[in-house]
Amino acid sequence: MRMNNLSQMVGNTDLLKVESLSRLTGCDIYLKCEFQNPGGSIKDRAALQMVLDAQESGELKPGMTIVEGTAGNTGIGLAIIAKAMGYDLQVVMPKGQTIEKERLIGLHGANLTLVDPCPFKDQNHFYHTARRLGEENENYWWANQFENLSNYRAHYLNTGPEIWQQTEGEVDIFVSVCGTGGTIAGNSHYLKEQNENVEVWLVDPDGSGIHSFLRDGEYKSSGSSFTEGVGIMRTVDNFRKAKIDKAINLPDRDLVTVAHYLSQNDAIVLGSSSALNVAGALRAASVSGPGKTIVTFACDLGERSFSKLYNPEFLAEKDMLGEMESPDVEALYKRYQDQAMEGVVEVKS
Numbered sequence: 001m002r003m004n005n006l007s008q009m010v011g012n013t014d015l016l017k018v019e020s021l022s023r024l025t026g027c028d029i030y031l032k033c034e035f036q037n038p039g040g041s042i043k044d045r046a047a048l049q050m051v052l053d054a055q056e057s058g059e060l061k062p063g064m065t066i067v068e069g070t071a072g073n074t075g076i077g078l079a080i081i082a083k084a085m086g087y088d089l090q091v092v093m094p095k096g097q098t099i100e101k102e103r104l105i106g107l108h109g110a111n112l113t114l115v116d117p118c119p120f121k122d123q124n125h126f127y128h129t130a131r132r133l134g135e136e137n138e139n140y141w142w143a144n145q146f147e148n149l150s151n152y153r154a155h156y157l158n159t160g161p162e163i164w165q166q167t168e169g170e171v172d173i174f175v176s177v178c179g180t181g182g183t184i185a186g187n188s189h190y191l192k193e194q195n196e197n198v199e200v201w202l203v204d205p206d207g208s209g210i211h212s213f214l215r216d217g218e219y220k221s222s223g224s225s226f227t228e229g230v231g232i233m234r235t236v237d238n239f240r241k242a243k244i245d246k247a248i249n250l251p252d253r254d255l256v257t258v259a260h261y262l263s264q265n266d267a268i269v270l271g272s273s274s275a276l277n278v279a280g281a282l283r284a285a286s287v288s289g290p291g292k293t294i295v296t297f298a299c300d301l302g303e304r305s306f307s308k309l310y311n312p313e314f315l316a317e318k319d320m321l322g323e324m325e326s327p328d329v330e331a332l333y334k335r336y337q338d339q340a341m342e343g344v345v346e347v348k349s
């Protein structure tokens with residue numbers, strides 16, 4: 001298609017069947033290829049919608065600077081949208097995210113401030129730093145992807161309808177990770193409005209508290225994860241709108257197996273949150289049994305995870321080199337089948 005502007009290239013991503021895992025499970029497992037967005041991630045959708053809505057409401061005026069706190073992908077998305085629409089961008093990111101994302105934000109001409117990672121209650125957290133910059137500078141507009149419901153709307157208005165059309169209404173199970181919750185909220189809302197029987201699974205990494213919150217109302221976490229942009233320890237407005245049926249917690253070890261199996265067998269190179277999504281799809285298939293259509297996301301470009309997920313030295317430090325060298329996805333699936341509903345939280349809404 002002919003486009004006049006990068007912002008017109010956001011969305012309308014393809015749905016790709018994962019052949020090997022569909023054969024293994026007897027389900028049709030599909031990946032929505034969000035790496036096709038111009039900034040290489042699903043967060044381009046939220047970035048565009050937040051800017052469009054703020055322009056329409058008058059909050060974002062010509063000549064203003066957009067400011068946002070992000071693990072990286074929203075920053076890259078906003079950098080593209082800001083440039084396409086004539087705004088400056090100030091990004092605040094915690095240190096320790098993959099260097100690939102930091103470089104891209106710079107490459108797109110945005111101003112990048114790195115802060116030390118710290119708990120949310122600390123005022124130096126990237127979220128508070130971005131908020132303060134927005135409050136202290138009259139000419140700044142803070143995008144606030146966590147509480148700004150334009151993020152949810154991006155998926156309710158676009159991603160959900162795309163999935164519904166691409167599957168011709170045949171989607172049985174929808175699986176998603178959660179960072180701000182915009183993705184899972186917008187898509188679950190739209191898909192359940194079309195068919196209330198679509199089953200929504202949330203997949204949470206170690207170190208995040210969503211799984212425990214959905215199980216017993218408290219944010220508790222154990223362990224840690226090298227995934228980026230997913231997991232949270234508080235309830236934000238975008239997540240509040242999600243309609244979730246089942247929630248699981250999966251360790252990084254499982255996503256390393258899935259990522260390396262798919263890169264070796266299907267030529268699909270997933271980022272770490274996307275590999276967690278696919279592990280979640282396998283877990284859902286192990287409970288549902290064969291015959292279901294399962295949709296999840298390839299959230300971003302696999303290249304963005306080279307320095308961690310595809311780096312043998314990094315994986316060796318984490319004692320996960322074995323999962324990289326011989327990724328036994330059949331054993332993983334067998335373990336999931338043996339676990340049955342163990343660890344699966346059934347969410348009552």
Ligand SMILES: Cc1ncc(COP(=O)(O)O)c(C=O)c1O
Binds near residue numbers: 041071072178229
């Ligand atoms: C790579 C990646 N995957 C998934 C997500 C989570 O998406 P959401 O914020 O819509 O919950 C993010 C969010 O930044 C991300 O960067």
